[in-house]
Amino acid sequence: MRGFQGVSRRRAELALAALFAIVAALAIGDSLRIGAGWGEDGPRSGYFPFWVGAILLAAAVAQLISALGVRPREGFATREELLRVASVLFPAAVQVALMPLLGLYLSSALLVTWFMARIGGFSWAAAAASGLATAVIAFVVFEIWFLVALPKGPIEELLGF
Amino acid sequence: MDQLGLLLNGFAVALDPWNVALMLIGIVLGVVIGVLPGLGGANGVAILLPLTFSLPPVSAIILLSCIYWGALFGGAITSILFNIPGEPWSVATTFDGYPMAQQGRAAEALTAAFTSSFVGAFFAIVMITFVAPLVAGFALRFGPPEFFAVMFLAFASFIGMGSGSPLKTLIVTMAGFLLACVGLDSVTGSLRLTFGLTELMRGFDFLVAVIGLFGIGEILTSIEEGLAFRGAAAAIDLSVVRRTWAELPRHWALSLRSALIGCWMGVTPAGATPASFMSYGVARRMARPGEVPFGKGRIEGVIAPETAAHAAGTSALLPMLALGVPGSPTAAVLLGGLMMWGLQPGPMLFVEQADFVWGLIASMYLGNLVGLLLVLFAVPWFAAILRVPFAVIAALILVICSIGAYTVNNAWFDVVVMLSFGVLGYALKKLDYPLAPLVLALVLGNRTEQAFRQSMLSSQGDLGVFFSNWLVGSIMTAGLVLLFWPLFSRLRGAVQVALSRRAG
Numbered sequence A: 001m002r003g004f005q006g007v008s009r010r011r012a013e014l015a016l017a018a019l020f021a022i023v024a025a026l027a028i029g030d031s032l033r034i035g036a037g038w039g040e041d042g043p044r045s046g047y048f049p050f051w052v053g054a055i056l057l058a059a060a061v062a063q064l065i066s067a068l069g070v071r072p073r074e075g076f077a078t079r080e081e082l083l084r085v086a087s088v089l090f091p092a093a094v095q096v097a098l099m100p101l102l103g104l105y106l107s108s109a110l111l112v113t114w115f116m117a118r119i120g121g122f123s124w125a126a127a128a129a130s131g132l133a134t135a136v137i138a139f140v141v142f143e144i145w146f147l148v149a150l151p152k153g154p155i156e157e158l159l160g161f
Numbered sequence B: 001m002d003q004l005g006l007l008l009n010g011f012a013v014a015l016d017p018w019n020v021a022l023m024l025i026g027i028v029l030g031v032v033i034g035v036l037p038g039l040g041g042a043n044g045v046a047i048l049l050p051l052t053f054s055l056p057p058v059s060a061i062i063l064l065s066c067i068y069w070g071a072l073f074g075g076a077i078t079s080i081l082f083n084i085p086g087e088p089w090s091v092a093t094t095f096d097g098y099p100m101a102q103q104g105r106a107a108e109a110l111t112a113a114f115t116s117s118f119v120g121a122f123f124a125i126v127m128i129t130f131v132a133p134l135v136a137g138f139a140l141r142f143g144p145p146e147f148f149a150v151m152f153l154a155f156a157s158f159i160g161m162g163s164g165s166p167l168k169t170l171i172v173t174m175a176g177f178l179l180a181c182v183g184l185d186s187v188t189g190s191l192r193l194t195f196g197l198t199e200l201m202r203g204f205d206f207l208v209a210v211i212g213l214f215g216i217g218e219i220l221t222s223i224e225e226g227l228a229f230r231g232a233a234a235a236i237d238l239s240v241v242r243r244t245w246a247e248l249p250r251h252w253a254l255s256l257r258s259a260l261i262g263c264w265m266g267v268t269p270a271g272a273t274p275a276s277f278m279s280y281g282v283a284r285r286m287a288r289p290g291e292v293p294f295g296k297g298r299i300e301g302v303i304a305p306e307t308a309a310h311a312a313g314t315s316a317l318l319p320m321l322a323l324g325v326p327g328s329p330t331a332a333v334l335l336g337g338l339m340m341w342g343l344q345p346g347p348m349l350f351v352e353q354a355d356f357v358w359g360l361i362a363s364m365y366l367g368n369l370v371g372l373l374l375v376l377f378a379v380p381w382f383a384a385i386l387r388v389p390f391a392v393i394a395a396l397i398l399v400i401c402s403i404g405a406y407t408v409n410n411a412w413f414d415v416v417v418m419l420s421f422g423v424l425g426y427a428l429k430k431l432d433y434p435l436a437p438l439v440l441a442l443v444l445g446n447r448t449e450q451a452f453r454q455s456m457l458s459s460q461g462d463l464g465v466f467f468s469n470w471l472v473g474s475i476m477t478a479g480l481v482l483l484f485w486p487l488f489s490r491l492r493g494a495v496q497v498a499l500s501r502r503a504g
Helices: A009-034 A047-068 A079-119 A124-145 A154-159 B002-014 B017-035 B041-052 B057-082 B088-102 B106-139 B144-161 B166-181 B198-202 B206-224 B238-267 B272-286 B300-315 B317-323 B329-340 B347-352 B354-385 B390-409 B412-430 B436-459 B463-467 B470-483 B485-503
Strands: A006-008 A075-078
Touching: A006 A009, A006 A079, A009 A047, A009 A075, A009 B166, A009 B412, A047 B166, A047 B436, A075 A079, A079 A124, A079 A154, A079 B206, A079 B390, A079 B412, A124 B390, B002 B017, B002 B106, B002 B354, B017 B041, B017 B057, B017 B354, B041 B057, B041 B206, B041 B329, B041 B390, B057 B088, B057 B106, B057 B300, B057 B329, B057 B354, B088 B106, B088 B272, B088 B300, B106 B238, B106 B300, B106 B317, B106 B347, B106 B354, B144 B166, B144 B436, B144 B463, B144 B470, B166 B436, B206 B329, B206 B390, B206 B412, B206 B436, B238 B272, B238 B300, B238 B317, B272 B300, B300 B317, B317 B329, B317 B347, B317 B354, B329 B436, B347 B354, B390 B412, B436 B463, B463 B470, B470 B485
Parallel strands: none
Antiparallel strands: A006 A075
């Protein structure tokens, strides 16, 4: 059988269970810090998160143990699948990262342009035009029509908004 | 029977021209959202929720619930034409719907699906009309221990009776509760689980989580299979509609059974997805052997899951309205919306805001009827949406999601949170962790904790308060039974095996 190229299910299960266990431990730690016992007027702030965290920790550890039993050959995602996911996730992350700098409209325009050109196979000119159209339409719909303020960047400032 | 009187009053509210217009807009938007991957019912409602602030609550919820109906209808379109379930509960529809489309019977399948959806939803709405006020009246007697018990029952039923592994469901539920604890503690005013980050003072907003988990997560999972949609073409003309409608009454028993399954599973927080599968399975087992086997294009295979799924999706609103406990992620989002508009869902809603509740219920009838007529005539246009190149759709959906996440609190941080939830949602889906309990725990976490605290306060720390009277005791017991059900059935199975070995 051809070798499996990618991330194995076992690793993914272990990683996720470990993540939950860490979150639980953090919650327990913070709850103890603010007090998880009984105060003068009832349970203290940390009571509920402490116990929830404790249950989560126990369950996550149980899941960790169970994940150790997964056959190592089972696949979580192949390399191609992960690459496809990355091809969407990374541009999206860039768009989010650029939002405070360039504003939502411009960063979204860039995202649309990128997607159409790189994934959709359109020409850069068509892609850029669509990106621009998206930004303009969104601007009209949200800023002017719905009167909802979305993050704006340097270009909008130049135009006087 | 003053329910009917109240209902007629509700129709007067719902038939206001402005509200009717919103109904139409909502349904169209809903179908578009249901057709597009990643924008599903809960997500679409979540994104549009902040934009409805300027509307009066009745109009806002009519718009949002019509979007919900539209999404329910829309999911069927992609299931049948493209073999892509638009919603998790449309998966069962693909089993027979897509083969029907491939055999050129797409219009028949679509008509059957839409009509069954209407029937299922109608059944559930009638049930809501008569049962909801009863439940609400009954729930007026609830105190903090009873409310906590109901929440406990809800989550226990997810863990015990849900489709996923009970351990994973437990993990995800607890994680949701922890996320709900982050931020300012409303009782003592102290900051919890913020670790010094000022942005976390606000806590995690469930809307942002929903958009990330169901929106971004959905896109990431559907991308894996490749980046194109290919499907059958379909146009519905009246002769096909009439022919199919003539044939449908033959399956009245099937519809009734599926509607009952749907109502039952929708009211308990199990949801529309297991309802559709269960109904399909029951239909297959109980069907008379026909010329065509199930899975190859049998119309019952479309009627059963669609009726059940819509009945379940609709009846999920019953516990939300009457008890304040949502039965599905979308109901959870609507619940959050109600709270945002200053309405307190639960038994008092029927008393204090009768206009609102009955206006909503009346709009459910109308919305479904209008929706049915609309989809019957407009299927080709909706189906054409999926011919738009994936690259464009995906980019637009991502932009819409980020706008949606931003408008909740005008916080860029929330958009980052959304993206993180998206990645988490992708991992959770791939590893079969259920998402619904996470969302429900996030929405209900604070109220559950409050109920728990108040109970503890009044009982001076005695846990026995949860069994102090027959009402709360029975709810808690039911919850415990459901919680440990998987253990019970495994024990029972082991005992049976041991007994049969001894006998044989």
